[in-house]
Amino acid sequence: MDQEEEIKYFVRVRDTDLDGTKMALIALTGIKGIGRHAAKIITQQAEINPRAILGKMGDDEIERIRTAVDNYTSSVPTWMLNRPIDVLSGKPRHLMASEVSLTLEEDINTMRKVRSYRGIRHETGQKVRGQRTKSTGRTGTTVGVRRKKA
Template sequence: MDDEEIKYFVRIRNTDLDGTKTVQIALTGINGIGHHTSRTITALAGVDPHAVLGKLDDESIRRISDAVETYTTQVPEWMVNRPKDVYTGEKRHLLGTDLSLAIEDDINRMRKMRCYRGIRHETGQKVRGQRTKSTGRTGMTVGVRRKKI
């Protein structure tokens, strides 16, 4: 294929991916897919991870799309982003808006049960045990006022 025949946008999982990038890098444009997951998806689809996404034929793109959809069933439990769902108890790998809605739902659930992390989220403080005495101070003035002569 020549450069004229490259697809500049490839649509997978309701996301427009950059066709000028390699398959492994382009797949990270989908929320919920990082470098490790994209490498696994290309291996499951049988596609070269270093091939340019826009130069692939429709069959390869379909295989990648199918691998993204069936990722949860083909990998072990520790490779998904929700190994045990709170409500169903099954392993799931959420992508795109499903992932952002699930994270928002988790935070709201923590706020509702008034656990430590939920209270920290509510008050806008650090959640993961970082120190707050000197770092994370936002909205304050910087510097010292000089005395008038």
């Protein structure tokens, strides 16, 4: 009789549940802030097969993945980081998991406090990145042109 390996359906890395039924390369992209390129580098640093199923890996391999994810910032050049210069510390960082959304909210609040153009646009709920607003991005019930009442 063939004995099938136990598969872990969820693998926890960086406070994120990764899909254990997928390949390691694809499953790592489930962490916010890690794309396919970063996932490839992490699998190379952890010295694992990127095409291996994540849930069938041993505990030592998963631990190597966790350490590779934690050491990602120090092991790649600064141009590969998603935050090459942090505003507060001035050091290069790579944001992952919950840090991404927390830092985004923090940056938007800073823009609002400083009263920058982008901060004011965020406050008023208008388009921020220079899009046209004459005909698109309208909110509320009014759409189109209204005729003057005779």
